[in-house]
Amino acid sequence: MFGYIYVNEQELKLKEFAAYRSFYCGLCRNLHLRYGRPAQMMLNYDLTFLALLHTGLYEPETKTEEYRCVPHPLRKHRMIANEVMDYAADMSVLLSWQKLQDDWEDDHSYPKRAAAALLHKAYEQAAQRWPRQARSVEESIRRLHEAERQGLHDVDAVSGLTGQFLAEVYVWKEDAWQDDLRAMGFYLGKFIYLIDALEDAERDRRKGSYNLFSDYVPIWGTPREAQIRDMLMDMMTEAARAFERLPVLEHAEIIRNILYSGVWCKYAALRERALKKGREDAAQKDEGAGGYAGKRDSRRRHVGKRDSRNGHIRRKPGRGRRHGKKTGRWNRSRSHVVRRKQGE
Numbered sequence: 001m002f003g004y005i006y007v008n009e010q011e012l013k014l015k016e017f018a019a020y021r022s023f024y025c026g027l028c029r030n031l032h033l034r035y036g037r038p039a040q041m042m043l044n045y046d047l048t049f050l051a052l053l054h055t056g057l058y059e060p061e062t063k064t065e066e067y068r069c070v071p072h073p074l075r076k077h078r079m080i081a082n083e084v085m086d087y088a089a090d091m092s093v094l095l096s097w098q099k100l101q102d103d104w105e106d107d108h109s110y111p112k113r114a115a116a117a118l119l120h121k122a123y124e125q126a127a128q129r130w131p132r133q134a135r136s137v138e139e140s141i142r143r144l145h146e147a148e149r150q151g152l153h154d155v156d157a158v159s160g161l162t163g164q165f166l167a168e169v170y171v172w173k174e175d176a177w178q179d180d181l182r183a184m185g186f187y188l189g190k191f192i193y194l195i196d197a198l199e200d201a202e203r204d205r206r207k208g209s210y211n212l213f214s215d216y217v218p219i220w221g222t223p224r225e226a227q228i229r230d231m232l233m234d235m236m237t238e239a240a241r242a243f244e245r246l247p248v249l250e251h252a253e254i255i256r257n258i259l260y261s262g263v264w265c266k267y268a269a270l271r272e273r274a275l276k277k278g279r280e281d282a283a284q285k286d287e288g289a290g291g292y293a294g295k296r297d298s299r300r301r302h303v304g305k306r307d308s309r310n311g312h313i314r315r316k317p318g319r320g321r322r323h324g325k326k327t328g329r330w331n332r333s334r335s336h337v338v339r340r341k342q343g344e
Helices: 016-034 045-058 083-107 110-129 130-150 155-170 178-207 223-244 252-302 325-344
Strands: 065-067 077-081
Touching: 016 045, 016 065, 016 077, 016 083, 016 110, 016 252, 045 155, 045 178, 045 252, 077 325, 083 110, 083 130, 083 155, 110 130, 130 155, 178 223, 178 252, 223 252
Parallel strands: none
Antiparallel strands: 065 077
């Protein structure tokens, strides 16, 4: 669910990437200050994008500070601090706790259950601050679980449930821009659900778990891949169209980098990994078939031709079973004894 809304680093200028990192580090510090270390472990790129978007749109009073942190203690890092970062931290807690609960229900992962327990108090605090968003997240995830239990494979309806709660998360203030922000969050939510299902399709098919694309497997390198790619393209087209209607000037190029390029880096990486695995599996299969044929041919070559003089089979020289002698010599000596007896 997380990790798909990221920049394409190769296409960013150094100062733009430094600005993006200052938002990422600022969100990390904000999570720690508001909710402690457990919440800090829930840091993700998707909510960094939310902070970047709202800062560019609302242009709140912002401070840039420098601190050392536990993962990178050797030098100080620039960190952004403003009220938008507070909101992004709260939404990160809301969504992360629900994600941990979802993982526990799907896979019965005890580490995820323990992490959810550590984060529960922070979740209650964030839900109390933002009841509209919390209700939307809880209701949409409840309906999503029902759809999964029923085995529903309506792509638009199922992915739209994620879009619905992310649409509410993207509306920080109900003002003149809320409609475009809702549209942007809705289509980004659908995109995230679809690409997450795409990544887990083969694994869920093997485990017998629900996946929207389980009937599409195998996907990569087939017409089904083009069909799914068109769905993803439609989602990002609508999200980008909604963004372009917003009066965002600050950090606009970083946001465009993410919407038009960064989100597709993950798709390209998934595709390359799947195709590489397919090539390796095919090579191993061919190697296994070739190895069996080679053994069979070697057994055939081991058997020699019949001796026209006495009808015995002549074998190629090799280690014999008697006294460690070579088989060919033993056969020749034996046939010589037979011939001598026949001559007598």
